[in-house]
Amino acid sequence: MSPISTAHLNPQGLNFCLSPTNNLVLLPVLLNNTNLAGLKYTFTPLPRIDDRSRGRVETHELSAKDLKQVEQTYHERLQLVMTGQPAHTKDEYDEYDDDDDGGSNPPSAQSTLQQTQTLVHILLARPGIVQLERVYDSSNADARLIISEAVVVPCPRVEFADDDTSAAQKSIRCAGQDVDLQLKINVRGVPPLSLRWLKITNGNQEQSLVEGIEADHKDKHLQVDSSLTDTPSSLATTRRHIVQDVNIPLTISLDKAGTYLYALEEITDGVGNVVRVGSDLTSPETDSITQTKTTRSFMVLKKPVVSFAHCSSEMPTSLLIGSEATLTIKYIESDNFDAPWDISLYYQTPADAKSSKQLKPWKKTLKAQGKSLTFRTSTPGDYKILDVTGKVSVAISLQFQSLIRH
Numbered sequence: 001m002s003p004i005s006t007a008h009l010n011p012q013g014l015n016f017c018l019s020p021t022n023n024l025v026l027l028p029v030l031l032n033n034t035n036l037a038g039l040k041y042t043f044t045p046l047p048r049i050d051d052r053s054r055g056r057v058e059t060h061e062l063s064a065k066d067l068k069q070v071e072q073t074y075h076e077r078l079q080l081v082m083t084g085q086p087a088h089t090k091d092e093y094d095e096y097d098d099d100d101d102g103g104s105n106p107p108s109a110q111s112t113l114q115q116t117q118t119l120v121h122i123l124l125a126r127p128g129i130v131q132l133e134r135v136y137d138s139s140n141a142d143a144r145l146i147i148s149e150a151v152v153v154p155c156p157r158v159e160f161a162d163d164d165t166s167a168a169q170k171s172i173r174c175a176g177q178d179v180d181l182q183l184k185i186n187v188r189g190v191p192p193l194s195l196r197w198l199k200i201t202n203g204n205q206e207q208s209l210v211e212g213i214e215a216d217h218k219d220k221h222l223q224v225d226s227s228l229t230d231t232p233s234s235l236a237t238t239r240r241h242i243v244q245d246v247n248i249p250l251t252i253s254l255d256k257a258g259t260y261l262y263a264l265e266e267i268t269d270g271v272g273n274v275v276r277v278g279s280d281l282t283s284p285e286t287d288s289i290t291q292t293k294t295t296r297s298f299m300v301l302k303k304p305v306v307s308f309a310h311c312s313s314e315m316p317t318s319l320l321i322g323s324e325a326t327l328t329i330k331y332i333e334s335d336n337f338d339a340p341w342d343i344s345l346y347y348q349t350p351a352d353a354k355s356s357k358q359l360k361p362w363k364k365t366l367k368a369q370g371k372s373l374t375f376r377t378s379t380p381g382d383y384k385i386l387d388v389t390g391k392v393s394v395a396i397s398l399q400f401q402s403l404i405r406h
Contacts, residue, residue, distance in 0.1 A: 004144060005141065005142075006032045006143055006145075007029055007031055007039070007132065007135035007148075009146075009149065009150050010029075011028065012028075014028075015272040016152045016273075017152065017153050017154060017271070018126070018127055018154055019154070019155035022155070023125055024074060024123060026071075026121035027150050028119055028120075029119070029120050030113075030117060031135070034118065034135065034137055036120065037064055037137050037138045038061060038062060038063045038136060039120075039122075039132065039135045039136070040059065040135075041060055041061075042131045043124075043128050044129040045126060046129065071121060074121070127154050128151075130149065132148040151271060153190045153273065154188075155269075155275050156267040156268065156273060158185060158187045158195060158264050159185070159186055159264070159294060160183060160186070160292075161247065171289040171299060173299070174300070175255070175302055175303050180251055180254075181252050181253075182249050182251050182252075183296055184248070186246075187267065188243065189244070190241050190270045191244050192211070192213060193214065193267060193268065193269055194209065194212075195268075196209050196268075197250075197262065199252075199260070200263075201258060201260055213246055213248065214244060215246050254298055260297065260298040261295065261296075263278045263294060264277050264294040265278040278295070299337065301390070302333050302335045303333060304331065304341055304388045305333035305334070306329050306330065306331050306368075306388050307330060307332055308329060308383070311328075313382075319377075319378070322378075325378070326376050327375055328373070329368065329374075330372045331372065335390075337391075339369045339391065340367055340368060341368045341369070341388050341391075342389045343366045345363070345366055345383060345386070346361070347379070348361050348381055363386075
């Protein structure tokens with residue numbers, strides 16, 4: 001009796017997906033006791049949930065020579081991507097010029113094969129369902145199919161949605177300004193999806209995982225013609241692997257001063273494909289703001305607080321007639337990234353002042369940059385700091401008062 005000839009599609013149960021950078025996949029077919037002459041398979045395209053087109057099931061047949069060429073074409077392209085140099089190829093394919101180790105089989109896969117086993121691949125450039133229909137040898141005898149179906153889906157993707165306002169305007173904020181902020185994340189893939197993301201606050205890292213991401217769609221929206229699929233199971237598989245686009249709101253809290261970094265790390269689809277979208281990150285520098293497809297960073301500045309130094313309504317500054325007095329405004333709380341500041345100053349004549357054109361109330365704005373602001377005056381009266389406005393911070397009312405008396 002001859003040994004049983006078998007064919008096993010995707011024997012290791014691997015997950016396959018197509019991405020813009022990896023738009024070709026090889027589906028392995030493990031053969032045992034088979035002198036392969038050819039194979040036949042069907043391909044059912046995967047529709048999107050909003051796709052109204054009706055893709056027909058395609059039938060493909062590959063000879064042993066075709067399968068050899070598939071391997072050669074794939075490895076030539078892989079060599080070009082990895083090294084930038086084309087692989088050395090012969091002008092014509094010679095089916096008698098195979099090595100004893102299996103020829104086109106990848107060395108890593110070939111090294112694990114038993115003596116009676118060989119490995120061939122089906123090359124796909126589109127997402128869909130592959131159904132192995134027949135594998136036959138040189139005597140036209142069919143091999144027994146062990147596992148005959150495999151699914152190739154688009155790789156899951158995730159990125160932050162584009163902001164309505166400029167990145168700089170939203171990235172640098174003042175403490176207390178819109179404490180809760182909502183970010184939008186776009187996720188695409190076969191549901192249910194899982195998203196892993198990272199938060200770094202002033203150097204402290206915290207990871208989070210969101211699972212079960214999928215849109216609320218019903219099967220009635222899916223335009224699939226059941227008459228074009230081979231079996232009810234094919235239709236069910238097609239429905240299970242619909243690619244969805246989902247928008248996720250992420251509310252973040254920016255309640256304390258410091259640096260905040262939110263980074264998307266990893267996306268996993270419902271089939272099991274895992275795509276790492278982020279990289280190893282550290283806390284952003286105080287003068288660095290990053291806005292990429294997978295990161296959002298924020299700098300929350302301290303509220304500026306200023307006051308008069310060595311002068312108040314209880315301890316007024318003395319002013320000699322005909323001389324000048326010095327007033328100093330110091331910073332109690334400030335962030336250099338918020339500089340320069342505009343300090344609104346209001347002057348009120350003293351209650352006992354005689355009517356004079358030189359003594360009239362006024363209001364002016366002083367530009368300050370540094371640890372303090374000093375100015376001289378020869379006019380007695382009440383001086384009040386109304387508010388301070390930084391490059392980022394909004395006007396903050398202070399109402400600090402200083403009194404100068406003769």
